[in-house]
Amino acid sequence: MKRPLLFILAAVFLFLASQVLSPAVFAQEITGLRVFDTPGDGGESVTLEWEGGAPGAILIMRSASKGGPFEEVGTAFGIDGSYQDYVEAGIAYYYQISYQLGAEGYLTAQVGPAIAKSNWFRTYRVNALILAALMFGLVLYYINAAKRGKELYIRRIAGISAIDEAVGRATEMGKKIMYIPGIMSISDIQTIASLSILSHVARQTAIYGADIEVPNKDPLTFTAARETVKQAYMEAGRPDQFKEEMVTYITYDQFAYAAAVTGKMVRERPATNFLIGYFFAESLILAETGQSTGAIQIAGTAAPTQLPFFVTTCDYTLMGEELYAASAYLSREPNLLGSIKAQDVTKALIIITVSVGIVEYFFGSSVIKDFLVAR
Amino acid sequence: MRRTIPLALTFIVGLYPILAFFVPDVRIAHANDWLDEALVIVAAFALPLGTVNVIMTNTSKLKKKARGWQYSIVLLAGLAIMAIYGLIGGTGVDPKFQWMFVNMVSPLQSTMFALLSFYVASAAYRAFRARNVEATILLIAAIIVMMGRIPFGDMITGGRMTPLSEWIMSIPNAAAQRGIIIGAALGAASMSIRIILGIETTYLGSGKD
Amino acid sequence: MNAKKLLNVDRRVIYLLVAIGALIPIIRPIGLPTVPTEPVWKLFNKIEELGPDDAVIISFDYGPSSEPELNPMAQAILRHCFARRVKVLVMALFPLGGVNMAIDQLDGIADEFEGLEYGVDYVNLGYKDGAQAAMKRMDISIQALFPTDVNGDPVDDMPVMTGARNYDDISVVISLATGIIGEYWVNLVNAQFGVPVAVGCTAVSAPKYYAYLRAGQMMSMLGGLKGGSEYEKLLVDKYDFARELYEEPDVKARSAMAGMDVQSIVHMIIIFFIIFGNAMYFLMKKQEKEEKER
Numbered sequence: 001m002k003r004p005l006l007f008i009l010a011a012v013f014l015f016l017a018s019q020v021l022s023p024a025v026f027a028q029e030i031t032g033l034r035v036f037d038t039p040g041d042g043g044e045s046v047t048l049e050w051e052g053g054a055p056g057a058i059l060i061m062r063s064a065s066k067g068g069p070f071e072e073v074g075t076a077f078g079i080d081g082s083y084q085d086y087v088e089a090g091i092a093y094y095y096q097i098s099y100q101l102g103a104e105g106y107l108t109a110q111v112g113p114a115i116a117k118s119n120w121f122r123t124y125r126v127n128a129l130i131l132a133a134l135m136f137g138l139v140l141y142y143i144n145a146a147k148r149g150k151e152l153y154i155r156r157i158a159g160i161s162a163i164d165e166a167v168g169r170a171t172e173m174g175k176k177i178m179y180i181p182g183i184m185s186i187s188d189i190q191t192i193a194s195l196s197i198l199s200h201v202a203r204q205t206a207i208y209g210a211d212i213e214v215p216n217k218d219p220l221t222f223t224a225a226r227e228t229v230k231q232a233y234m235e236a237g238r239p240d241q242f243k244e245e246m247v248t249y250i251t252y253d254q255f256a257y258a259a260a261v262t263g264k265m266v267r268e269r270p271a272t273n274f275l276i277g278y279f280f281a282e283s284l285i286l287a288e289t290g291q292s293t294g295a296i297q298i299a300g301t302a303a304p305t306q307l308p309f310f311v312t313t314c315d316y317t318l319m320g321e322e323l324y325a326a327s328a329y330l331s332r333e334p335n336l337l338g339s340i341k342a343q344d345v346t347k348a349l350i351i352i353t354v355s356v357g358i359v360e361y362f363f364g365s366s367v368i369k370d371f372l373v374a375r
Numbered sequence: 376m377r378r379t380i381p382l383a384l385t386f387i388v389g390l391y392p393i394l395a396f397f398v399p400d401v402r403i404a405h406a407n408d409w410l411d412e413a414l415v416i417v418a419a420f421a422l423p424l425g426t427v428n429v430i431m432t433n434t435s436k437l438k439k440k441a442r443g444w445q446y447s448i449v450l451l452a453g454l455a456i457m458a459i460y461g462l463i464g465g466t467g468v469d470p471k472f473q474w475m476f477v478n479m480v481s482p483l484q485s486t487m488f489a490l491l492s493f494y495v496a497s498a499a500y501r502a503f504r505a506r507n508v509e510a511t512i513l514l515i516a517a518i519i520v521m522m523g524r525i526p527f528g529d530m531i532t533g534g535r536m537t538p539l540s541e542w543i544m545s546i547p548n549a550a551a552q553r554g555i556i557i558g559a560a561l562g563a564a565s566m567s568i569r570i571i572l573g574i575e576t577t578y579l580g581s582g583k584d
Numbered sequence: 585m586n587a588k589k590l591l592n593v594d595r596r597v598i599y600l601l602v603a604i605g606a607l608i609p610i611i612r613p614i615g616l617p618t619v620p621t622e623p624v625w626k627l628f629n630k631i632e633e634l635g636p637d638d639a640v641i642i643s644f645d646y647g648p649s650s651e652p653e654l655n656p657m658a659q660a661i662l663r664h665c666f667a668r669r670v671k672v673l674v675m676a677l678f679p680l681g682g683v684n685m686a687i688d689q690l691d692g693i694a695d696e697f698e699g700l701e702y703g704v705d706y707v708n709l710g711y712k713d714g715a716q717a718a719m720k721r722m723d724i725s726i727q728a729l730f731p732t733d734v735n736g737d738p739v740d741d742m743p744v745m746t747g748a749r750n751y752d753d754i755s756v757v758i759s760l761a762t763g764i765i766g767e768y769w770v771n772l773v774n775a776q777f778g779v780p781v782a783v784g785c786t787a788v789s790a791p792k793y794y795a796y797l798r799a800g801q802m803m804s805m806l807g808g809l810k811g812g813s814e815y816e817k818l819l820v821d822k823y824d825f826a827r828e829l830y831e832e833p834d835v836k837a838r839s840a841m842a843g844m845d846v847q848s849i850v851h852m853i854i855i856f857f858i859i860f861g862n863a864m865y866f867l868m869k870k871q872e873k874e875e876k877e878r
Contacts, residue, residue, distance in 0.1 A: 040399060041399045042399035042400055042401045042404055043399075043400075043401055044401075044724060074752065086724055086750065089401070118399065118400045118401055119399055119400070120398055120399075120400060121397060121398060121399075122396075122397055122398070122399050125396065125397055128396070128397075129397055132393070135561075135564060135565075135568070136568060139565065139568050139569075139572075143574070185418060187414060189563045189566055189567060190563075192566070192570065192575075193566060195577065196575065196577035199577045200577075216425075218425075219418070219421035219422045219424055219425030219426075220417070220418055220421040222421075222424070222425050222428070223421060223424055228577075231579075245432070248428060248432060249424075249425035249426075249428040249429055250429070251429070252422070252425070253480075253484070254484075254647075254649065255483070255484045255487035255488060255649050256483075256484075256487075258487055259487055280762070280763055281488060281491065281649065281650075281762075281786070281788060282487075284491055284494050284495065284498065285487065285490055285491060285494060288494040288497065288498055289494075291498075292595065302555075302559035302562065302563065304552050304555045304556060304559070304791075304792055305788055305789055305791065305792050307555070309498070311502075312498045312499075312501070312502035313498055313502075319555070320555050320558045320559035320562060321558045321559055321561060321562030321565075322562075323562065324559075324562035324563060324565060324566040325562065327566075327575060327577050331577075335569075335574045336569065336574060336575065339565045339566075339568060339569050339574065340565065342565065343561050343562060343564070343565035346561055347557070347558065347561055350557065350561075374775055408717060411714050411717045412714070415713055415714060473684065473687070476648075476684050477684070477688060480648060481648035481651060481684075482648075483648075484647065484648040484649040484651075485648055485649060485651055485652055487649065488649040488650070488652070489652075491788075492602060492606070492850060493598070493599045493602050493603075495854065496598050496599070496602045496850070496853065496854050496857060497595040497598050497599070499854050499857065499858055500593075500595075500598055500854075500857040500858065500860075500861050501861075503858045503861065503862070504861065504862060504865050505862050505865070505866075514858065514862070517858070518855055518858065521851045521854065521855055522851070522855070524787070524808075524810050524847070524851065525616070525810075525844065525847060525848035525851045525852070526616040526617050526618060526619070526844065526848060527616070527848055527851075527852060529619055530616075530617075534619070537619060537621060541621060541622075544790070544791060544794050545794050545797070545798055546798075548791050548794055549794040549795040549797075549798050552791060552792055552794065552795045553795045556792075556795070
């Protein structure tokens, strides 16, 4: 009984020793030097890999012709390393490595040729492709389901439900509605979401005969907002009520814009303020000034840093994805509802994956974590 | 046709950056860079539209002697002077432009930013009420973080406030921020898919043809 | 005492007290102590490891509105880099004033150090549009993105660019950021190219950046005026020149450490109002209950 146990102990000891005393710990001659086209890139680089080496600097030498002359192109550090060299595509390169082991200098045999070639897929982004395909597939599935008549439930979003009430209040008081579509350009998705809500608000103001003002910070958003409001008035059957002065451009400067809009709020005292879109530091200035004038305020943003300011100063706040769900919520179109459902299912899958990943990590494995790393 | 062309353009231009994200080929990357530059150029063309609107609105105010017309003179004068010196400077920075920027624009912007401190105080006074358990937890966390960001906190608690404040920021706050960021990112992705596929068309002015 | 009336105190009273609280430490500085925290230490230690053979990028990604918060940390970091003779590549990716901030800070700070030469030890590469596209290009070549400096002179001939061809030659990227550009540096440059990124941000953005700090995507974060004051403290403790410099009235008045006096008083006023507001709220509830019972 003792002898087998001794053999097992010896084997375990030798295994542990091999890990501790592995070549990675001690400096040794470089072997296995190889160079190849970097996978998954656009033909910008080649990669060198080797085993062995020394803790000090390793000089990477390159030549465009076999046999030299070689020139130094970079340095690498560490044992069992790699180096990515940015080169011209289509040209054959040869490499050598120069390094020190103690007092002696070493030069490896040359390797090559390696030609940088453009690849057709970034293999390190296959995780993103899978996730994107999954979400895309879910969107198409649920849109199809909605078109076939399946009931898709969206919970009540207080801020959006309050829009009609807010417009009605402004009409009763005979005061205007101020709609601020954020400070970013139309290229930002939050601005597009804001314009979809503006379309609904403008249609309501046209129907009720209320006054609306849309001051803009970005010129592209200004042109898009003007078209949106004009189209909304036409759809409501009140094209004559639309006035170009409803949608104005103020200035591109963030705080000059905030100063102008807060000045308008204090002078004209709108009954309702909508602050929907992407905001930065001016969010609290706008919202607090609006609060001080007694206006009902509905805000919406997906900027996490500004949400606390809106929550404390506005009556209703659309947080994060609620902003993006607004157009689906307002129109109740099956196509749009289907995409919201798909988004929710994707979120549920992410929650499950993250939870499983956390449990897995506690047990010493990191398969899911490594798979999800973004590059 | 009026809606078909924009929708088709949206589809092609929307899919292209996604393609460039996965395909590293230089030709696709160049085209993607061209799209980024095109956006900058389109925005630059939109800027005169906005500037013309500002000039027209304010000259109209001047003509009608509407309320606040004096401020329109200041605005138009500032616009003209900064534009002239900015153009004189070319791609470099004209010293007079730099002087105006440092001594006029910069202090004005800093002043507006400084208003936040007053508004934070009044918003905090109004909003931080211990109405229920969650509000009380929020209130206590806010006080700890505020105390942790100033030397008084450590002076009163013997150095414990800063680590506690850092813990609140690093753990519960970071977790909440991540949740919001992930949710918002999914919402943005869903909205982007709708726009690319032409399902979401409200930004074009209408949901109906 | 009418709790309801006190609860609805005119906001101008709050504004007045905040204004007085901000003015007093400016007129009569208190000199409160600063204790550096770990996120700030990390950047300081990183630059301490660097020397004349190393290069860093400092990106001025903020405008005049964030100047009071970010200028002090910009100055402290520049002074630290220049003291260690680290090569500094200054740039701006923020469209509204980033390049003006860079010009304003760089020349003034460089003049404090003898023997520093523009083009040899540091360079201002100016502003480049399209933040993310610009960041991607620097992985291949910084010179291709910035062929000339802010004055229009070609950078090819400048010795400072010899050891700073692309991200491989950069030891750390320090983004002094307002808004979203700091996130771009972290998500793009660190995640895709592995370059260490440190962000100096406004206090309002700091909560968002903690997620990146915890994930290891950012190596360091200087949050608002407090972050700036901590960096100044580290600099003053380590270097005699900094200790003397920050004693000069003009420099001291504009430093983050002086600003912390104001921040401390205003924070205490806000905390007082929160506690006072809650006390009045509970008193009002009690008074209403007593009235009902009567």
